[in-house]
């Protein structure tokens with residue numbers, strides 16, 4: 152589904168690669184968790200997959216088509232296939248739940264209709280369905296600035312789902328949430344992954360969540376993949392190599 156071929160990324164003005172010679176393939180059914188300490192390249196990796204960052208070298212293919220050499224207009228079409236959820240939710244605080252969810256439709260419409268906030272009955276009905284699915288019906292008309300972190304992330308997920316993506320990308324989607332809520336959000340992401348057959352790729356700092364939910368763990372260090380395997384294969388030694396710190400009691 153996604154093939155990453157010899158991809159390196161070096162930011163302008165820097166002397167080191169943020170990602171270095173990455174070669175990976177992801178298929179439908181993968182629930183990938185990416186581990187790595189701060190600065191390892193996790194965000195760069197996710198951003199490079201959905202075209203927010205262009206590889207300095209190498210290619211990314213989606214279903215056999217190269218997507219890493221597209222212009223902004225073509226990238227908008229590619230990004231419809233990829234829903235994205237963020238650490239800080241990236242919602243519009245003064246807009247309501249349903250208004251925020253509907254912004255997920257913007258990739259499909261012309262700018263004028265989006266600007267004046269005009270949506271078809273079909274689009275509105277779709278938004279209602281996704282909101283209900285996320286357990287947000289009672290909060291439909293509440294401004295998102297008044298929601299809890301977990302509720303905000305559900306809105307973020309609903310906004311991603313309304314695009315009807317094949318791929319769900321998460322850049323630290325639970326890093327701002329408490330452990331209980333983080334687990335709830337991961338359980339929700341896993342349920343959606345199974346039900347909608349999404350390829351899911353998520354950056355996460357919490358190794359317990361990665362071990363509980365991932366079908367495959369990747370570990371990044373200094374822009375390189377240093378582990379690629381099943382959660383069971385990720386050992387204490389891999390943990391040490393990834394984080395260079397002493398073993399926590401829960402591993």
Ligand SMILES: Nc1ncnc2c1ncn2[C@@H]1O[C@H](COP(=O)(O)OP(=O)(O)OP(=O)(O)O)[C@@H](O)[C@H]1O
Pocket residue numbers: 162163165169187188189190191192193194195196
């Ligand atoms: N826009 C940028 N310009 C220059 N260097 C950057 C830029 N964005 C990231 N970097 C550098 O690229 C490397 C990888 O950063 P990245 O944000 O991908 O890491 P990360 O693993 O997501 O870290 P964190 O967990 O702190 O978010 C770091 O050395 C970072 O300083």
